[in-house]
Amino acid sequence: MAECAVAVIAPNDNGVTGVVRFSMEAKTLHIDYTINGLTDGEHGFHIHQYGDLTDGCDSACAHFNPDGTEHGGLNSEVRHLGDLGNIESQDGVAKGRMSTDTLSLDGKKRNCVVGRMIIVHEDRDDLGLGGDAESLKTGNAGKRMGCGVIGLSEGFSEKNAESLTESAPYIGFGMMVGAVSGWLLSRRN
Numbered sequence: 001m002a003e004c005a006v007a008v009i010a011p012n013d014n015g016v017t018g019v020v021r022f023s024m025e026a027k028t029l030h031i032d033y034t035i036n037g038l039t040d041g042e043h044g045f046h047i048h049q050y051g052d053l054t055d056g057c058d059s060a061c062a063h064f065n066p067d068g069t070e071h072g073g074l075n076s077e078v079r080h081l082g083d084l085g086n087i088e089s090q091d092g093v094a095k096g097r098m099s100t101d102t103l104s105l106d107g108k109k110r111n112c113v114v115g116r117m118i119i120v121h122e123d124r125d126d127l128g129l130g131g132d133a134e135s136l137k138t139g140n141a142g143k144r145m146g147c148g149v150i151g152l153s154e155g156f157s158e159k160n161a162e163s164l165t166e167s168a169p170y171i172g173f174g175m176m177v178g179a180v181s182g183w184l185l186s187r188r189n
Helices: 133-138 156-168 168-186
Strands: 004-011 017-025 028-036 041-048 054-057 083-090 093-100 115-123 144-149 151-153
Touching: 004 115, 017 144, 054 144, 054 156
Parallel strands: none
Antiparallel strands: 004 017, 004 144, 004 151, 017 028, 028 093, 041 083, 041 115, 083 093, 115 144
16 A cells, blocks of 8 residues: 555635645655635645644745755756645646655655645745745745645545535644644654
C-alpha cells in the first residue's frame, strides 16, 4: 500500500475550501487537488514551513525551504522545496495533479511534508521571475486564500473528498488530525 497523506483546505476569511491528497509511488510524490471557491485564473500553490493554525493561514511562516534557496517554480532548477508553482481555476474550481521527486511523506527524511501547511494564494505565482526581492521570496503570489495541515492517512476516496469539502465541521476535524499527525512525526527518533 502506498504512503498517503491529506490536507483539508479551509478558508482564510473567504469561501475557499478543498482537499489535497498526497501519495508516494516509489520515489515520486503525487499531489492531487480539488480547490473550490477561487476566482478564475492561476493561483500560487505552496507548502509552507509550519502546520501552525493558531492564526489561521497567516501563522504558517515562509515557504518550506530547508536549503535556503531563492523562490522558483515546481520544475525550476533553483527553488524552495515547497514551491509548487500555480494551479488554475475554471468556473471557481481548480482540479488536477502534479508530481515531484523532491518531496516525501517519510518522516525520517528532511524533505518530508507531513505536518507542514499547504496554502493556495490569491494571485498567480511569478515563479521568481518578477524582477524584485519579493518575487525571489514569495513569487508575488499575494494573500493566503485557503490552507490545510498535511497529515498522514490510510488513503482517500473521491467520495470522502466531496463530503469533506461540503461540510465545515469535517474541515476543522481534518486540520486537527493533520496537526496531530505532524506533531507525532516530529517526535520520532
